[in-house]
Amino acid sequence: MKISIVVLFAITSFPVLAQNAYLCSNGHAKRKVEVVYKGQNAKVPCEVKYTKSGSAAIVWSASHQVGYCESKAQSFKSKLESLGWQCSPKK
Numbered sequence: 001m002k003i004s005i006v007v008l009f010a011i012t013s014f015p016v017l018a019q020n021a022y023l024c025s026n027g028h029a030k031r032k033v034e035v036v037y038k039g040q041n042a043k044v045p046c047e048v049k050y051t052k053s054g055s056a057a058i059v060w061s062a063s064h065q066v067g068y069c070e071s072k073a074q075s076f077k078s079k080l081e082s083l084g085w086q087c088s089p090k091k
Contacts, residue, residue, distance in 0.1 A: 024088075045063045
């Protein structure tokens with residue numbers, strides 16, 4: 001039981017270590033995908049914010065599942081790249 005809890009924690013914690021904000025460009029067009037945390041030093045609740053043409057929208061959110069927002073942000077960045085966008089980590 002203890003081992004499975006440790007394994008589950010390790011699996012769900014991995015995306016948290018990933019980059020949490022991306023700047024994407026395609027010609028002169030710019031997009032931003034970022035994870036926004038609602039609490040200090042807490043990975044949930046969180047939101048994935050997508051900004052294009054100066055307009056931001058929340059495209060995913062999580063209240064309890066650590067790593068969900070980070071995973072969705074990474075997937076969305078990959079989707080943009082598959083459509084010809086060039087994305088890099090926001091520092």
